[in-house]
Amino acid sequence: MKVYIIHKKTLIIYGCLLIVAVVILSIGWDSATSVFSVISPKRDLPIYCVDRPDKVISISFDAAWGNEDTAELISILKKYNVKTTFFVVGGWVDKYPESVKALHDAGHEVMNHSNTHPHMTQLSVEQMKEEIKKCDDKIEAITGKRPFLFRPPYGDYNDKLVQVCREMGHYVIQWDVDSLDWKELGVDAIVERVTKRVKSGSIVLFHNAAKYTPAALPKILEVLQGNGYKIVPISELIYKDNYYIDHTGKQIPNNMADPTVDKHIDIKD
Numbered sequence: 001m002k003v004y005i006i007h008k009k010t011l012i013i014y015g016c017l018l019i020v021a022v023v024i025l026s027i028g029w030d031s032a033t034s035v036f037s038v039i040s041p042k043r044d045l046p047i048y049c050v051d052r053p054d055k056v057i058s059i060s061f062d063a064a065w066g067n068e069d070t071a072e073l074i075s076i077l078k079k080y081n082v083k084t085t086f087f088v089v090g091g092w093v094d095k096y097p098e099s100v101k102a103l104h105d106a107g108h109e110v111m112n113h114s115n116t117h118p119h120m121t122q123l124s125v126e127q128m129k130e131e132i133k134k135c136d137d138k139i140e141a142i143t144g145k146r147p148f149l150f151r152p153p154y155g156d157y158n159d160k161l162v163q164v165c166r167e168m169g170h171y172v173i174q175w176d177v178d179s180l181d182w183k184e185l186g187v188d189a190i191v192e193r194v195t196k197r198v199k200s201g202s203i204v205l206f207h208n209a210a211k212y213t214p215a216a217l218p219k220i221l222e223v224l225q226g227n228g229y230k231i232v233p234i235s236e237l238i239y240k241d242n243y244y245i246d247h248t249g250k251q252i253p254n255n256m257a258d259p260t261v262d263k264h265i266d267i268k269d
Contacts, residue, residue, distance in 0.1 A: 044159040046152070046172035048249030050201035050237050056230045058237040059204040060175065062151065064089040064117050066209030070099045073214060074106045080221040083107045085234040086208070087151040087173075090115030090135035097142055104143040109233040111149040112136055112170065121158045128164045149173050149234055173234055174249060175203045181210035190216040195223045201250070203234060
């Protein structure tokens with residue numbers, strides 16, 4: 001006679017599977033999905049892209065280190081009549097205040113990328129606030145406008161950071177199209193990567209002082225504009241209130257909302 005030993009963990013797993021099966025059989029798959037979406041934990045996500053009915057996108061630049069191509073980028077963007085968003089580090093503002101002013105005077109948004117470019121998730125709440133406030137203060141002192149968009153260094157965030165930013169009046173902005181310009185893969189690789197991945201509501205990531213970006217940017221702008229895309233600063237792309245963010249990081253207005261999804265009524269300018 002064989003003796004089967006069932007461990008406690010196995011019983012728990014089987015018990016959970018039985019509960020799931022009973023729920024699905026009792027109320028149906030769609031309703032069960034709604035139930036489990038309510039009880040499962042949700043991350044407080046940044047904005048990666050936006051649900052837009054029109055062909056509108058944003059391109060953005062992170063400026064943390066070098067400054068050799070800022071004037072060239074401004075010139076290229078002016079040629080194509082494009083306004084963008086530059087996320088700058090406080091230390092970069094200290095080194096290149098004239099470039100911050102030039103970006104602002106050219107009509108581009110100058111927004112917050114932290115003060116010292118740390119991994120924000122490794123900081124306390126007070127340290128997070130200090131990083132954001134110091135950079136805000138430096139940008140405002142030059143441009144006269146206080147930033148309300150924040151891009152975490154390294155794309156590193158957690159629920160605590162998103163909540164701190166919300167309390168401080170900032171929308172946390174990521175991206176859904178990464179140019180990977182920092183990898184120096186060449187002009188053609190950057191152009192193909194960006195133009196093949198962009199869709200309505202996309203936010204594209206570039207970097208200041210990336211080797212091939214000045215050469216790739218005109219080609220990208222020509223393709224995107226030729227395909228009917230309007231390129232606007234991120235503040236004009238996102239919804240400022242009455243929206244929610246789905247599990248992919250897409251920002252969606254509440255009039256298109258799934259009633260089973262948590263809604264976020266967020267800050268205004």
